[in-house]
Amino acid sequence: MYQFEEELRAEAQLRSHSKVTINTYISRVKGLYNYYQREPAELSIADVRNYFLYLINVKRIGAEALRNSYYGIRFYYVYCRGVPKEDLKFMKVKRQSRLPVILTKAEVRRILSLIKVYDYRICLELIYACGLRIGEAVKISPADIDGERLILHVKNGKGNRDRAVPLPVNIYHKLKSYWKTHRNPKILFPRLKAENRATTDNMITIHILQIAFRKALHGSGIVRKATPHTLRHSYATHLLEAGVNIRVIQKFLGHRSLRATIVYIHLTSATEQKSVELLNDLMSDL
Numbered sequence: 001m002y003q004f005e006e007e008l009r010a011e012a013q014l015r016s017h018s019k020v021t022i023n024t025y026i027s028r029v030k031g032l033y034n035y036y037q038r039e040p041a042e043l044s045i046a047d048v049r050n051y052f053l054y055l056i057n058v059k060r061i062g063a064e065a066l067r068n069s070y071y072g073i074r075f076y077y078v079y080c081r082g083v084p085k086e087d088l089k090f091m092k093v094k095r096q097s098r099l100p101v102i103l104t105k106a107e108v109r110r111i112l113s114l115i116k117v118y119d120y121r122i123c124l125e126l127i128y129a130c131g132l133r134i135g136e137a138v139k140i141s142p143a144d145i146d147g148e149r150l151i152l153h154v155k156n157g158k159g160n161r162d163r164a165v166p167l168p169v170n171i172y173h174k175l176k177s178y179w180k181t182h183r184n185p186k187i188l189f190p191r192l193k194a195e196n197r198a199t200t201d202n203m204i205t206i207h208i209l210q211i212a213f214r215k216a217l218h219g220s221g222i223v224r225k226a227t228p229h230t231l232r233h234s235y236a237t238h239l240l241e242a243g244v245n246i247r248v249i250q251k252f253l254g255h256r257s258l259r260a261t262i263v264y265i266h267l268t269s270a271t272e273q274k275s276v277e278l279l280n281d282l283m284s285d286l
Helices: 003-014 019-036 045-059 063-080 105-113 118-130 169-179 206-220 228-241 246-253 259-267 269-282
Strands: 151-154 163-166
Touching: 003 019, 003 063, 019 045, 019 063, 045 063, 105 118, 105 206, 105 228, 118 169, 118 206, 118 228, 163 246, 206 228, 228 246, 228 259, 246 259
Parallel strands: none
Antiparallel strands: 151 163
16 A cells, blocks of 8 residues: 555545545545656645646646546645645636436436346436435445335435435335345345355446446437436436426435536426426416
8 A cells, every 4th residue: 555545545534535535536646656656745746736737738638537636636735744725726627517418208218128137227227216326326225215105315425425315116116026036134236246145245336337328328229428327317307397396306316505406407498498388377467
């Protein structure tokens, strides 16, 4: 283990960062280490600045990757090396405001129907039916499902936040029948190739779900660049089109800020049409 990795992991754990965030930070600081072949603790702020110029002008990495690198490296220097944040304000990192890809309800069903392995299909159906992130879905346990109230408890989501989302009754019955095929008390989606699926701690991997979705997408003939995360975006948009209040959708998605949820308003023509109809009705007696 590198010296910077040990320091960064400890500081990030003390601040309750998720494993995904910690691993992302480590990989970004490792990029700095590999560039200079020296421990980051030995580098000057000028060295760090020159590294980012290399990422921008030579590697030409995307805006999102640049943001991740900046925040990961800044975290290391501020919290592990005690460098003032002001010393690292040598660049401005903008967040790209791209609208996400959205699938229609018919397209979602067409793609899911083409996933041949039932374990993968039911997991992806759950992602769409409850608006989950793929990393949240694979970690669901039987104890997270409240069958009486039809509630799914999502634990340790992004930002280590828990939330409760409604579980459609048909999905609940599907999950209940599926669980009986392995009866693992800890994992809802145990790995298919596990020696004993009833006792294994190994869950279906994110990578295998991504592959299954990509194959089904290709088979569907849909040419847009959709991923399993597109199911979450589609869930939010379809709820908005159905008339669900955006504050409720924010709660279901686990967004800390409404700003992250408002993007879906721009993705639905149905909402705009309803607004026009309401406006015409309100002004009809003028």
